[in-house]
Amino acid sequence: MLDTQQLLYILPDLAYLAEFLPGKQPHTFTVASFKQFNGKLMNDGKLIYENLNKLIDRVQDKLGEAQLDVVLADDVFTNTMINIEKKTEAEVTEYLQDEVIPSLHIDLDSHQIETFILSEYKGVYKVQLATVQHSALAPLKLAFANKKIKLNKIFPLSWTLKSLISLEPSIAMVQMGKNLFMAKHYIGVDQPLTDSLDNLDRFVEAIKTLKGGEASMQTIYLLSDEAVETELTKKLAGIMPIQQLAETESGDAALPGYVDKAMTTAMRTIEIEEFEIPEFKLSAVKISAELEAKIKASAEDQSESEEAIVAEEIKIEDLPKPGETVVAKTVATAAASLALESQTAPVAAEVETLADTSDSDLESVATTTELESDLETQDELEDSTVAPKEVRAYQPVAATLASLESEEAELEDTKHDPYETAVEEPDPVDLAKFANNFNDQPQSTPKTVTTSPTMKKTNTLKNDDGTSNLLRILLIGFGSFAITVAIGVGIGFGVLKLSQPKTVEEPVVTQVEPEPTVEPTPTPVPEIERLDYTIRVVNATTKAGYAGQIAAILEEKEYQTVEAKNAVDSYEAGNYLLMAEENEALLQTISKDLELELTFVKDSTTEDPKGEFDAVVVLADN
Numbered sequence: 001m002l003d004t005q006q007l008l009y010i011l012p013d014l015a016y017l018a019e020f021l022p023g024k025q026p027h028t029f030t031v032a033s034f035k036q037f038n039g040k041l042m043n044d045g046k047l048i049y050e051n052l053n054k055l056i057d058r059v060q061d062k063l064g065e066a067q068l069d070v071v072l073a074d075d076v077f078t079n080t081m082i083n084i085e086k087k088t089e090a091e092v093t094e095y096l097q098d099e100v101i102p103s104l105h106i107d108l109d110s111h112q113i114e115t116f117i118l119s120e121y122k123g124v125y126k127v128q129l130a131t132v133q134h135s136a137l138a139p140l141k142l143a144f145a146n147k148k149i150k151l152n153k154i155f156p157l158s159w160t161l162k163s164l165i166s167l168e169p170s171i172a173m174v175q176m177g178k179n180l181f182m183a184k185h186y187i188g189v190d191q192p193l194t195d196s197l198d199n200l201d202r203f204v205e206a207i208k209t210l211k212g213g214e215a216s217m218q219t220i221y222l223l224s225d226e227a228v229e230t231e232l233t234k235k236l237a238g239i240m241p242i243q244q245l246a247e248t249e250s251g252d253a254a255l256p257g258y259v260d261k262a263m264t265t266a267m268r269t270i271e272i273e274e275f276e277i278p279e280f281k282l283s284a285v286k287i288s289a290e291l292e293a294k295i296k297a298s299a300e301d302q303s304e305s306e307e308a309i310v311a312e313e314i315k316i317e318d319l320p321k322p323g324e325t326v327v328a329k330t331v332a333t334a335a336a337s338l339a340l341e342s343q344t345a346p347v348a349a350e351v352e353t354l355a356d357t358s359d360s361d362l363e364s365v366a367t368t369t370e371l372e373s374d375l376e377t378q379d380e381l382e383d384s385t386v387a388p389k390e391v392r393a394y395q396p397v398a399a400t401l402a403s404l405e406s407e408e409a410e411l412e413d414t415k416h417d418p419y420e421t422a423v424e425e426p427d428p429v430d431l432a433k434f435a436n437n438f439n440d441q442p443q444s445t446p447k448t449v450t451t452s453p454t455m456k457k458t459n460t461l462k463n464d465d466g467t468s469n470l471l472r473i474l475l476i477g478f479g480s481f482a483i484t485v486a487i488g489v490g491i492g493f494g495v496l497k498l499s500q501p502k503t504v505e506e507p508v509v510t511q512v513e514p515e516p517t518v519e520p521t522p523t524p525v526p527e528i529e530r531l532d533y534t535i536r537v538v539n540a541t542t543k544a545g546y547a548g549q550i551a552a553i554l555e556e557k558e559y560q561t562v563e564a565k566n567a568v569d570s571y572e573a574g575n576y577l578l579m580a581e582e583n584e585a586l587l588q589t590i591s592k593d594l595e596l597e598l599t600f601v602k603d604s605t606t607e608d609p610k611g612e613f614d615a616v617v618v619l620a621d622n
Contacts, residue, residue, distance in 0.1 A: 039354030160266035
């Protein structure tokens with residue numbers, strides 16, 4: 001018998017039933033089988049008994065006698081973190097029991113209460129408080145009553161992600177169905193939010209508020225599809241970085257990658273004992289006879305109006321089916337296609353609605369593959385299904401390639417390669433016609449004439465009486481004489497210049513004595529009595545614990561009171577000292593003590609609304 005574990009997710013618009021196999025590494029798991037039930041299971045954070053009853057019957061039909069854990073949406077619970085200043089853990093426990101819990105008007109008769117210490121720093125304990133009303137879990141207990149299937153533990157959804165989330169202040173968001181689940185994480189869980197994907201702007205505004213109230217918030221850890229990631233990245237640009245934790249998946253995956261990651265992370269978180277998370281028991285739920293009668297009467301009223309229930313339920317076509325990439329033409333076509341693919345898929349999936357119908361077999365878009373199937377039969381199925389899948393996948397590509405090849409062949413018939421085609425010699429140009437054109441032009445217009453090689457040049461013969469030759473000889477003789485005289489004069493002038501003594505005028509240099517540099521006298525830091533001043537230090541950077549480090553330095557300098565907080569407002573890069581009136585002595589003293597350059601700002605009401613401190617140090621220089 002295979003050692004498997006089951007986990008049932010109950011969410012507002014659907015439920016997931018997953019069966020897990022342990023991995024090769026410790027505390028790792030893989031989803032062996034998976035089924036999705038569509039239907040409205042919660043309304044404004046309250047479980048709907050009538051549809052829960054149908055859901056448990058369906059789960060029992062599938063599993064028979066079995067035990068499983070349940071993960072519920074966060075809005076069923078109350079999760080918050082509080083700070084308690086005490087000396088010991090015993091004092092913290094006593095303070096919780098005597099002061100905190102009674103002040104919330106809750107007790108064990110009305111709620112299941114889980115409290116545990118998350119961390120301690122300088123006598124301040126960070127404590128997690130997680131509660132759930134008995135009345136909120138009453139419909140679930142009644143739905144499991146008298147069933148063969150048993151429920152072990154109940155976990156809040158955001159807590160099951162702890163093994164994947166950093167210990168630094170951060171935000172986790174996970175998509176399941178048509179809803180998004182968000183919570184602030186800082187060792188514990190605080191301020192959970194659940195809403196439809198259509199209201200994504202609500203999550204954006206909530207994240208901006210959380211970041212403004214706690215500047216040390218580091219990262220948004222996201223488990224969602226690509227569309228949600230793209231939209232959040234665009235709307236939160238420059239506010240907080242987003243880290244997608246879901247693995248990349250193929251388009252025909254039976255189970256969305258982000259849901260698979262959330263489920264295997266939940267099994268890991270539950271399995272590792274070091275992760276202290278709230279665990280609620282169904283056996284501890286207290287139901288009065290009056291409450292039980294009210295719940296069952298409400299279910300009967302819903303049963304009498306069956307049409308209203310069916311109308312409220314979500315149809316298969318409206319929900320994101322596991323691995324759906326295109327809209328199916330008909331339910332029957334989608335069922336046949338996915339049933340074929342599920343025979344070879346590593347994870348099989350089922351989807352059905354919770355409405356009573358005789359055609360429920362047709363509404364299931366895939367059948368669950370048994371874990372202990374015959375290997376030879378499975379190989380035969382794989383051989384018979386690979387070819388159709390390949391044809392579907394590559395047929396459009398093959399057609400496109402064939403079209404491109406035909407177009408390429410047509411282009412080959414018409415194009416010419418300039419490197420292979422012979423170049424025809426141009427016809428010889430008859431330049432004589434240009435000469436004829438030149439002769440037709442008026443003689444007053446100057447033209448450049450190009451003589452054709454076919455034209456013959458005719459020499460003109462003239463009579464020569466010898467006079468020109470004599471004149472040429474005389475001119476040559478006179479020119480030679482003039483050049484000789486010029487050269488002689490030039491040489492003589494050059495010799496005279498060289499023979500004269502050189503007189504070099506020396507430049508007069510005036511030496512200027514440098515004036516001595518006067519060293520500025522440092523302004524002495526005025527002495528103040530540090531015990532007379534109270535200081536608050538606020539952190540407006542992303543460095544966790546930075547305000548506490550700076551406050552510790554001021555405490556060593558023996559100021560009267562020093563307190564560290566996160567900044568309420570946002571600031572430009574730099575370090576500031578907020579005071580109601582400027583105190584230069586205090587400004588210089590604190591700057592010297594911290595070795596930081598502080599700038600005075602005349603405003604302290606934002607960070608010190610009650611005026612309890614003389615000055616507020618703002619750390620905003622990352």
